[in-house]
Amino acid sequence: MIRAIALATMLGALVASVAVYTITSPGWRNGITPQFGGLDRRGETAIAAEAWPICTTMAAVVSNADWAQLDPDFKAGKKALGAENWNAAVAAFEFAALRDPTSADIQNYIGYAYRRLHQMGPAMSHYQQALMLNPRHRSAHEHLGEAYLVLGEPAKAQQLLAALENLCLIPCEEYDDLKRAIAAYRRLATR
Numbered sequence: 001m002i003r004a005i006a007l008a009t010m011l012g013a014l015v016a017s018v019a020v021y022t023i024t025s026p027g028w029r030n031g032i033t034p035q036f037g038g039l040d041r042r043g044e045t046a047i048a049a050e051a052w053p054i055c056t057t058m059a060a061v062v063s064n065a066d067w068a069q070l071d072p073d074f075k076a077g078k079k080a081l082g083a084e085n086w087n088a089a090v091a092a093f094e095f096a097a098l099r100d101p102t103s104a105d106i107q108n109y110i111g112y113a114y115r116r117l118h119q120m121g122p123a124m125s126h127y128q129q130a131l132m133l134n135p136r137h138r139s140a141h142e143h144l145g146e147a148y149l150v151l152g153e154p155a156k157a158q159q160l161l162a163a164l165e166n167l168c169l170i171p172c173e174e175y176d177d178l179k180r181a182i183a184a185y186r187r188l189a190t191r
Helices: 002-023 026-030 032-036 057-062 066-070 072-082 086-099 104-116 120-133 138-150 154-167 173-189
Strands: none
Touching: 072 086, 072 104, 086 104, 104 120, 104 138, 120 138, 138 154, 138 173, 154 173
């Protein structure tokens, strides 16, 4: 009798999850590129990346979280980001990604380092990978939005700001940083 109840409960949970999966919006399942666009450069004129502020949330990257102690490559990557040694950060995080290919944080950090190296193709790819791994990753939304500003596509950055507004139920730093970056971009674009 107990087995029958347990089986019925598991079957009910399975049916409910399938129903939620099929009823919810399919946008997140189709990948991030179609939703936010690819590397379409037909947008407005790009402004040099040095001309507008880069996010402030990466300043906290040098702090040592407990889980960062477990992976020496992850720790080395965070240290390299703090020292603004972008090539070393990419190398260290790539090694960390070999051990943990499902980490959206690692993909986001790799994308950030590539963006600071002015290699927008790999940066965009890693940000999108981070969002595929975790569609609610606030830093990846922010950094991808800033990357779109570098490419001169403020409309796509604005889409990511709207997504962040939905993700941040209370005020969050990523939303504020991207909003400031978009405002700075617009000020520079009107000059």
